[in-house]
Amino acid sequence: MREIRVILFGLGRVGRALVEEARRAPFSLKFVGVFDSTGGAVAPNGLSDRELQELVDAKGADKSIASLPGGLPYEEAVAELPGLFASGPGVLLDLTAAGDTLVPLIRAALDAGWxxxxxxxxxxxxxxxxxxEFTSTGRLRYEATVGAGTPVIALLEYLLNSGDVVKSIQGMVSGTLGYLLAACEGGMPLSQAVREAWEKGYTEPHPAQDLLGLDIARKALILARTLGLPVELHEIKADPLCSADLADLPPQEFLAALARDDGELARRIAGAKRRGRTLRYLLRVGEDGCWVGLREVEMASLLARARGNITVLEISTERFGSTPLVVYGPGSGLRETACGVLADIGQLRARLGQR
Ligand SMILES: NC(=O)c1ccc[n+]([C@@H]2O[C@H](COP(=O)([O-])OP(=O)(O)OC[C@H]3O[C@@H](n4cnc5c(N)ncnc54)[C@H](OP(=O)(O)O)[C@@H]3O)[C@@H](O)[C@H]2O)c1
Structure with a gap:
């Protein structure tokens, strides 16, 4: 199948990068539905390139889909989904920052063989x-959720499919925290580094998600579950990089208030430096437990040499023994994330329509 029907939820920064990057994919995407938080444009025969670009341009200019010609209010557009699911196979994309609100729609898509x-x-x-429930269908993929476009989930699947046993995964997966720590090690206050990362699109829509360690804990959870470990989020211990009480503020106020935590991180960085080490925000996943937190690492280690927007994971397996497999690549970014999504869509081609 060279043309794949997709329903895109989320035409934000990642969604727009996906539309752009899809032009380079070795298959073409037919967008039969495009949604933002206000509404959707539904076209059972696919939006034309011009219609799609108009949506992208309008979202880039902060307009809402419901307010555009051809845009339907959210509930009305969602009511069109069963018809789209029934009219042939396709892929639903959740590129939203909508929490877990799309769960019922993801379930409906998977139930329909999408x-x-x-x-x-x-x-x-x-x-x-x-x-x-979702992963047992074999039709749910999520490469971009860990390490953006750096293949991590696909690599774990490769190892597990070969019958190997992954004993532990340790390293840095959040490009955002790597970027922030590199900036702070260079002398920049935490609050300024966070603001710059947020403006470049490196952070979560709300940067507190990164600083509380919650975002990286979620990634650790996804890795653990991919390995088959029966872990819940609350079982992953996370050390925060900012005061917990700031997290409820809206992003702009959060960024303004964060300056009060600048000193604490600067002190920890200076302490590590005195001991000839450096700080990295790490995760560890294994049968012996899962945690995420700030740790001092030796200057000569690969983790210390990885600066900025980098994912580094050491994967220890039974077969590879004392030589862990190392993944090293970009940790976040819009194009990279879009590439992870495209690779997943490509992987699904052969499985669509199978229930
Ligand atoms: N940025 C990265 O490097 C990166 C890397 C890996 C994963 N991610 C993940 O990718 C997702 C998108 O990130 P982003 O940076 O593109 O966020 P964003 O710019 O805030 O865009 C989010 C989009 O989701 C839409 N949306 C919210 N609720 C919706 C709903 N119920 N139905 C349909 N659309 C809905 C928003 O609509 P409105 O425009 O109407 O608000 C917006 O278009 C997030 O979950 C993020 O964690 C990002």
Whole structure:
């Protein structure tokens, strides 16, 4: 199948990058539905390139789909989904920052034999049973949720499919925290580094998600569950990089208030430096437990040499023994995330329509 029907939820930064990057894919996407938080444009025969570009341009100019010619209010557009699901196979994309609100739609798509591809982590970090229900279909993929476009989930699948046993995964997966720590090590105050990362699109829509360690804990959970470990989010211990009480503020106020935490991180960085080490925000996933937090690492280690927007994971397996497999690549970014989504769509081609 060279043309794949897709329903895109989320025409934000990642969604718009996906539309752009899809032009380079070795298959073409037919967008039969495009949604934002206000509404959707539905076209059973596919939106034309011009119609799609108009939506992208309008969203880039902060307009809402419901207000555009051809845009339907959200509930009305959602009511069109059963018809789209019934009229042939396709892939539902959750590239939203909508929490887990799309869970019922993802379930409906999978029940109809469709595939689903997620850049949004939230539907994967709820109850373990839901994760198992979705992944047992073999038609739910989520590469972009960990390490953006750096293949991590696909690599774990490769290892597991070969019958190997992954004993542990350790390293840095959040490009955002790597970027922030590199900037702070260079002398920039935490609050300024966070503001710059947010403006470049490196952080979660609300940057507190990154600083509380919650976002990286979610990634650890997704990795753990991919390995088959029966873990819930609350079982992953996370060390925060900012005061917990700031997290409820809206992003702009959060960024303004964050300056009060600048000193604490600067002190920890200076302490590590005195001991000839450096700080990295790490995750560890294994049968012996899962945690995420700030740790001092030796200057000569690969983790210390990885600066900025980098994912580094050491994967220890039974077969590879004392030589862990190392993944090293970009940790976040809009194009990279879009590439992870496209790779997943490509992987699903052969499986669509199979129930
Ligand atoms: N940025 C990265 O490097 C990166 C990397 C990996 C994963 N991700 C994940 O990718 C997702 C999108 O990130 P982003 O940076 O593109 O966020 P964003 O710019 O805030 O865009 C989010 C989009 O989701 C839409 N949306 C919200 N609720 C919706 C709903 N119920 N139905 C349909 N659309 C809905 C929003 O609509 P409105 O425009 O109407 O608000 C917006 O278009 C997030 O889950 C993020 O964690 C991002």
């Amino acid at each position: 595939g689903a591809v997620l850049a949004n982590k939230l539907p994967l970090v709820g109850p373990l049973d839901l994760f198992r």
